[in-house]
Every structure is written in structure tokens, then in C-alpha cells.
Amino acid sequence: MAQVSLKNIRKVYPNGAEALTPSSFDIGDGEFVVLVGPSGCGKSTLLRMVAGLEEITEGELTINGRVMNDVDPADRDIAMVFQNYALYPHMTVRKNIAYGLKNRKTPKHVIEQKVAEAAAMLNLNEYLDRKPSQLSGGQRQRVAMGRAIVRDPALFLFDEPLSNLDAKLRNQMRIEIKALQRRLGVTSIYVTHDQVEAMTMADRIIVMNAGRIEQIGTPAEIYHRPASTFVASFMGAPPMNLVQARLDGGRVMINGDTVLGAAEGSGAVTVGIRPEDVVLAADGGLLFHVDLVEELGAHRLLHGRLGDQEFTIHVGKDIEAIPGEVRVALKADAINLFHPETGKAL
Amino acid sequence: MTEANAGAIDRTTTAAPRRKRRIRWSAVVDHAVLIVGSLFMMLPLLMVLQMTTVPDVEVIKTGPSLTIGDQLPVNFEKAMFEASGFSGQNTGLNMLKNSFILGIGFALGKILIGMMAAYAIVYFRMRFASLAFWVIFTTLLLPLEVRILPSYEVVQKLGMLNTYQGLIIPLIASATATFFFRQFFRSVPEELVEAARIDGAGPVKFFIDILVPLSRTMIAAMFIIMFVYGWNQYLWPTMITTEEDMFTLVRGIKQITQVLEGNRIPEYGRANLLAIIAIIPPVLVVIFFQNWFVKGLTESDK
Ligand SMILES: Nc1ncnc2c1ncn2[C@@H]1O[C@H](COP(=O)(O)OP(=O)(O)O)[C@@H](O)[C@H]1O
Ligand SMILES: [Mg+2]
Numbered sequence: 158m159a160q161v162s163l164k165n166i167r168k169v170y171p172n173g174a175e176a177l178t179p180s181s182f183d184i185g186d187g188e189f190v191v192l193v194g195p196s197g198c199g200k201s202t203l204l205r206m207v208a209g210l211e212e213i214t215e216g217e218l219t220i221n222g223r224v225m226n227d228v229d230p231a232d233r234d235i236a237m238v239f240q241n242y243a244l245y246p247h248m249t250v251r252k253n254i255a256y257g258l259k260n261r262k263t264p265k266h267v268i269e270q271k272v273a274e275a276a277a278m279l280n281l282n283e284y285l286d287r288k289p290s291q292l293s294g295g296q297r298q299r300v301a302m303g304r305a306i307v308r309d310p311a312l313f314l315f316d317e318p319l320s321n322l323d324a325k326l327r328n329q330m331r332i333e334i335k336a337l338q339r340r341l342g343v344t345s346i347y348v349t350h351d352q353v354e355a356m357t358m359a360d361r362i363i364v365m366n367a368g369r370i371e372q373i374g375t376p377a378e379i380y381h382r383p384a385s386t387f388v389a390s391f392m393g394a395p396p397m398n399l400v401q402a403r404l405d406g407g408r409v410m411i412n413g414d415t416v417l418g419a420a421e422g423s424g425a426v427t428v429g430i431r432p433e434d435v436v437l438a439a440d441g442g443l444l445f446h447v448d449l450v451e452e453l454g455a456h457r458l459l460h461g462r463l464g465d466q467e468f469t470i471h472v473g474k475d476i477e478a479i480p481g482e483v484r485v486a487l488k489a490d491a492i493n494l495f496h497p498e499t500g501k502a503l
Numbered sequence: 504m505t506e507a508n509a510g511a512i513d514r515t516t517t518a519a520p521r522r523k524r525r526i527r528w529s530a531v532v533d534h535a536v537l538i539v540g541s542l543f544m545m546l547p548l549l550m551v552l553q554m555t556t557v558p559d560v561e562v563i564k565t566g567p568s569l570t571i572g573d574q575l576p577v578n579f580e581k582a583m584f585e586a587s588g589f590s591g592q593n594t595g596l597n598m599l600k601n602s603f604i605l606g607i608g609f610a611l612g613k614i615l616i617g618m619m620a621a622y623a624i625v626y627f628r629m630r631f632a633s634l635a636f637w638v639i640f641t642t643l644l645l646p647l648e649v650r651i652l653p654s655y656e657v658v659q660k661l662g663m664l665n666t667y668q669g670l671i672i673p674l675i676a677s678a679t680a681t682f683f684f685r686q687f688f689r690s691v692p693e694e695l696v697e698a699a700r701i702d703g704a705g706p707v708k709f710f711i712d713i714l715v716p717l718s719r720t721m722i723a724a725m726f727i728i729m730f731v732y733g734w735n736q737y738l739w740p741t742m743i744t745t746e747e748d749m750f751t752l753v754r755g756i757k758q759i760t761q762v763l764e765g766n767r768i769p770e771y772g773r774a775n776l777l778a779i780i781a782i783i784p785p786v787l788v789v790i791f792f793q794n795w796f797v798k799g800l801t802e803s804d805k
Contacts, residue, residue, distance in 0.1 A: 205697075208697075208701065210697050210700065210701075229700075230701045231700060231703035235701065236701065237697070237698070237701050239697070239698060240694075241692060241694055243692065243694035244698075245695065245698075245699075245713055247713075247717055256702050256704075257703055260703035260708065304702070
């Protein structure tokens with residue numbers, strides 16, 4: 158178990174690229190933190206600095222109060238699961254799992270017992286004497302997990318461990334990893350570009366963009382109260398609707414219709430609203446022109462325009478929908494307001 | 504379109520049973536070409552083999568012929584166990600031993616040095632790693648023949664004339680092996696190194712536990728090439744070994760045909776048999792390692 162603390166950690170690669178601007182956060186004991194962001198935003202860089210695979214340019218990393226900046230990866234008491242599994246191809250599953258323990262001069266009978274435990278936990282018993290090339294992708298990722306858990310590390314690091322698996326397996330492994338982490342109670346940092354993984358697995362999400370942390374919060378906070386238009390549009394599928402509006406006399410107006418009665422300030426503002434927080438209104442409300450109905454079985458998405466701005470709403474499966482004009486109302490308590498230029502939440 | 508396809512399928516299915524009975528002339532021609540080709544390649548070898556079975560006088564009188572004599576066991580006895588030259592230590596068996604020491608030492612030395620050099624260049628952040636690599640690479644332009652005099656002088660000053668070290672060490676620094684291992688190591692995924700680092704494997708452990716086993720097919724391929732290359736060395740052994748008990752096969756055979764005491768006929772049978780014997784080990788190495796060699800080229804086990 159471990160507490161991890163990053164203080165103004167910054168990364169500049171030797172070629173001069175700043176992959177991470179000074180960033181700080183703390184991770185509590187047993188917490189499952191997901192780093193999410195588009196590809197190239199610096200997630201792996203951050204994770205690899207925690208692992209010790211990449212040098213920390215500036216700032217201070219502590220694990221359980223101990224400064225780790227210059228500690229060798231092997232001595233940080235961490236285990237890492239890689240995207241491409243990184244199994245040793247010439248070793249059997251058993252040897253792969255045991256290798257880290259062997260290097261730490263663990264007694265043989267302890268190694269055997271731990272490998273057996275891990276194999277049982279991960280349903281790998283029948284595969285222990287196979288080589289990685291004789292396993293499926295899901296099984297390989299399980300072996301990589303096994304290699305991580307036998308070491309009883311203080312901290313698990315995952316770098317997009319599921320992105321090489323097909324969708325069905327990914328869903329299944331997602332649940333397995335989460336359950337395993339719960340059961341072992343090991344503090345974990347999990348990197349992904351998939352917002353669904355982030356939402357479903359995390360205790361806390363850290364959303365990153367272009368080398369900066371955009372927001373840190375629980376999945377619910379991130380989803381319902383995004384700190385910026387970037388977070389609003391990155392998290393959630395379909396993303397939050399972002400509509401240009403006017404703030405006038407304490408009221409927020411879209412195309413001249415009031416959508417929110419009480420707000421401070423004046424001038425332009427961006428209104429953010431989740432598609433499911435828009436309801437069909439019998440009369441009154443805003444005029445929404447439906448261009449396209451996306452049938453998803455359990456519900457439908459209506460894509461179209463609010464005035465000249467793109468807009469999507471979410472309706473239950475029992476509501477008939479055809480392209481054309483409908484009237485909609487926004488749930489007032491679900492409205493987010495953002496600065497029209499900086500995109501920051503107001 | 505679909506009709507044409509259906510027709511094609513139809514034709515092949517009906518043709519299949521008929522095909523068995525028909526002689527496929529293309530296959531016959533292919534095989535004929537191959538057989539003629541291999542006979543052509545083997546002809547010199549067969550001639551040499553024939554000459555080892557007849558008395559030496561016969562060779563002088565008629566040259567190569569189709570007669571198969573009964574001298575093979577006699578020549579074998581002479582070739583392997585009878586000393587030639589002055590010292591009485593220069594038996595075929597001894598030369599075979601020296602050749603093996605040179606071939607294996609040369610191959611293993613080159614592999615070891617090449618691997619270690621490539622390891623340093625690929626995995627360690629040295630200041631001038633790529634410069635070092637290109638310097639090593641340019642030594643391809645300086646084969647032994649070019650630097651033979653200074654090399655000889657160094658070996659001589661170190662007192663390594665007529666020793667195995669003197670025979671092997673100056674030859675094993677290898678740009679070729681370094682180059683191949685460098686290319687191979689660069690194709691090993693980065694994540695493997697990182698996983699090993701987290702697993703607590705230091706540089707030596709990583710090399711021995713992971714890189715060497717991963718490279719085994721590459722090592723086998725290198726071994727074939729380098730063993731044959733080392734085995735066939737002629738110029739360097741000729742310069743470095745003056746004592747007969749250090750002669751290698753390739754160098755020693757010539758000695759035998761040269762020895763003309765008085766008016767004796769050169770021992771053709773013996774020399775030719777030694778030539779055959781000198782061919783066998785490289786052939787065996789190739790046959791034995793060929794599976795690995797092909798595997799190394801086709802199987803991506805990384
Ligand atoms: N070794 C490196 N040298 C220079 N730039 C790098 C290196 N590794 C990554 N980068 C750059 O740093 C940025 C962040 O990369 P990375 O952390 O891998 O992103 P992510 O994992 O979020 O996709 C990218 O712009 C990438 O090009
Ligand atoms: Mg990445």
C-alpha cells in the first residue's frame with residue numbers, strides 16, 4: 158500500500174519537447190487513479206517517471222514519504238503492466254511470473270507458492286508451462302498481471318493494458334482488473350485514452366491535455382461538472398453539448414430564449430449540457446431541428462441543430478423520433494457555464 | 504463474374520482426380536535441371552574422391568579416371584595418423600584438432616565480441632555510441648589482408664606466434680557480427696528492457712537472462728557463417744604458425760603435396776583425402792544448424 162505524491166513534476170525530453178508542465182497531485186492509500194487524455198498528451202511520460210523509467214526533469218516524487226527521484230525502478234516497490242504485455246518470449250508463463258522474485262533472491266518455495274496463488278487468482282493454472290506465443294492476448298495480459306501481483310508491490314502502474322484487446326475482452330478484463338485491485342487493495346495508477354475505461358474503473362480521474370492536468374476528480378464530478386470545455390467534450394459519449402449563448406441581466410439565453418434564470422455576469426458564455434439532460438418539452442422551450450436519429454437499442458440519440466449550432470439529445474427507446482422540429486428544455490441544474498475564450502468553467 | 508468463378512471452381516474440382524494420373528512435365532524438367540546442376544557442382548568433389556581410391560602413381564599416369572581403386576583405407580590411415588613433415592607431429596588428426604580450435608574459437612570469439620559491442624552501442628546511453636558504431640563499421644574496409652603486416656608484428660611482439668591465442672584473437676574483432684547483433688537488438692521491444700528493469704534485472708542479468716536466449720537463432724546463424732569462415736582461413740595461419748604441430752588442415756594440405764623427398768611422387772591420395780576431410784565439418788555444421796538458421800530468419804519470437 159502506498160501514498161504517492163507528485164510535487165511540480167515536469168518533464169522536458171532531451172530534444173527540448175516539454176511533455177509535462179509542472180504538475181502536482183496526491184494519491185491516497187489503495188486508491189485507483191486513472192490518467193486519461195488524448196494520445197500524445199503526456200500520460201505515459203508521467204507514468205514512466207513514477208516508474209523510474211524516465212528521468213524527472215524537475216519536481217519531487219515521493220512514495221510513502223520517501224523521495225524517489227533518483228531511485229532505481231527495481232527499488233521503488235512498484236510493478237508495471239505494459240500495453241504490449243512485455244512478456245519474456247523465451248520463458249514459460251511460470252518463469253515469466255517468477256522472474257522478478259528470482260532476481261530478488263526470494264527462496265524457491267516462496268516463489269512456487271506465490272506463483273501458484275497468482276495463477277489461481279488469474280485462472281492461469283493450465284497455462285503455466287506454455288510460452289507467451291502460445292497464449293491469446295487476454296491470457297498474455299493476465300500473465301503480465303500475474304508478474305505484477307506476485308511481487309506484492311506498493312504501487313501498480315498500468316500503461317494502456319487493454320488497448321490491444323478486442324472490445325468484448327476489454328470489457329471483461331476491465332472488470333477483472335478492477336476487482337483484483339479492490340481485492341488486493343494496492344494503490345494503482347492506470348493510464349488510458351479510453352474515457353469509458355476511465356469512468357468505469359477509477360476512484361479518481363486525472364484528465365490530461367497537451368502536457369497539462371485539466372481536472373482531477375471523481376468520475377461523477379468529471380462527468381457532471383467538467384472544469385473546462387476540453388474535459389466536457391473529451392469525457393462521455395456522446396460528448397457534452399457546447400452551445401454559444403449570451404448572459405444578460407442575470408439570465409442565460411440561447412437564440413433569444415432563456416434557458417437559465419439566475420446567473421452572474423454578462424456577455425458571451427458557453428453553455429454545456431449533457432445530451433441526457435435535455436428533455437422534450439410539450440411547448441415553450443427551444444426549437445431543436447433533428448437531422449438524424451441514431452438508434453442504439455436501449456435509447457436513441459437525436460442529432461441536429463439548435464439554431465445554427467450542433468446539438469445532440471438523448472431520448473428513451475419508447476419515445477418515437479423522426480427528423481424534423483421538436484421543442485426541448487434544458488434541466489437547469491445540469492447546465493455548466495464556461496468562459497467563451499479560455500473554456501474554463503465559470 | 505460469379506459465373507466465371509463458378510466455372511473455375513468446377514474445372515478445378517473435376518480436374519483434381521485426373522491430375523494424379525497425368526505426368527507433370529514442368530516438374531520433370533525442374534528436377535532434371537536440379538539434378539544436372541547438382542551433379543555439375545559435385546563433379547570436382549567426386550573426382551577428388553576417386554583419386555583417393557587409386558595409388559598415387561595412377562594419378563600421375565592417367566589423371567582422374569573412372570576407376571575406383573582399393574587404396575581408400577590405406578590413404579585414410581596415412582592421412583589421419585601418419586605424420587608428415589619433419590617434426591613427426593603433423594598428423595591429420597592433429598591438424599583436424601587445430602582447425603576445430605580455430606573454427607570454434609574464431610566463431611565464438613566473434614559472436615561474443617560482436618554481441619557485447621552491439622549491447623553497449625544499443626542499450627547504453629554513451630556519448631558517442633553512433634560514432635563508435637560507424638568506426639567499427641568502417642573496419643569492414645580493413646580486412647586482415649590489408650593490415651596483415653602490422654598485425655603480424657603485434658602478435659610477434661606479444662610472443663603469440665605459434666599459439667592458439669595468436670591464431671584466433673587478432674581475427675575476432677568483427678564489424679559484421681556487431682552490425683547484425685545491433686540490428687537485432689534494435690528490433691527487441693523497448694518494453695522488454697523496461698519490464699526487466701522493474702523486475703530487478705541489472706545490465707548483466709538482462710544480457711544473460713533475456714538478450715542471449717532471445718538471440719539464440721541469431722547466434723546460430725552467426726556461428727554457421729563464422730565457423731566456416733574461420734575454418735577456411737589460410738593466409739593468417741600460414742603466417743602465424745611455423746611449427747608443424749600448430750598447422751590447420753587448410754594450411755597443412757599444401758605442405759603434403761609440396762614435400763618431395765628426392766624423387767618421390769607427391770602423396771596425392773593422402774592430400775585429396777585430407778581435402779575431403781576438411782570439407783566435412785563445415786558441411787556438418789551447416790546441416791546441423793540449418794534448422795535454427797531458417798527459424799531465425801522466419802520466426803518472429805520477440
Ligand atoms: N523519448 C522521447 N523523446 C522526445 N519526445 C518524446 C519522447 N517520448 C515521448 N515524447 C513526446 O512527449 C509527448 C507525450 O508522449 P507520451 O507521454 O508518450 O503520450 P501519451 O502516452 O499520452 O500518448 C508526445 O508529444 C511525444 O511525442
Ligand atoms: Mg502512451
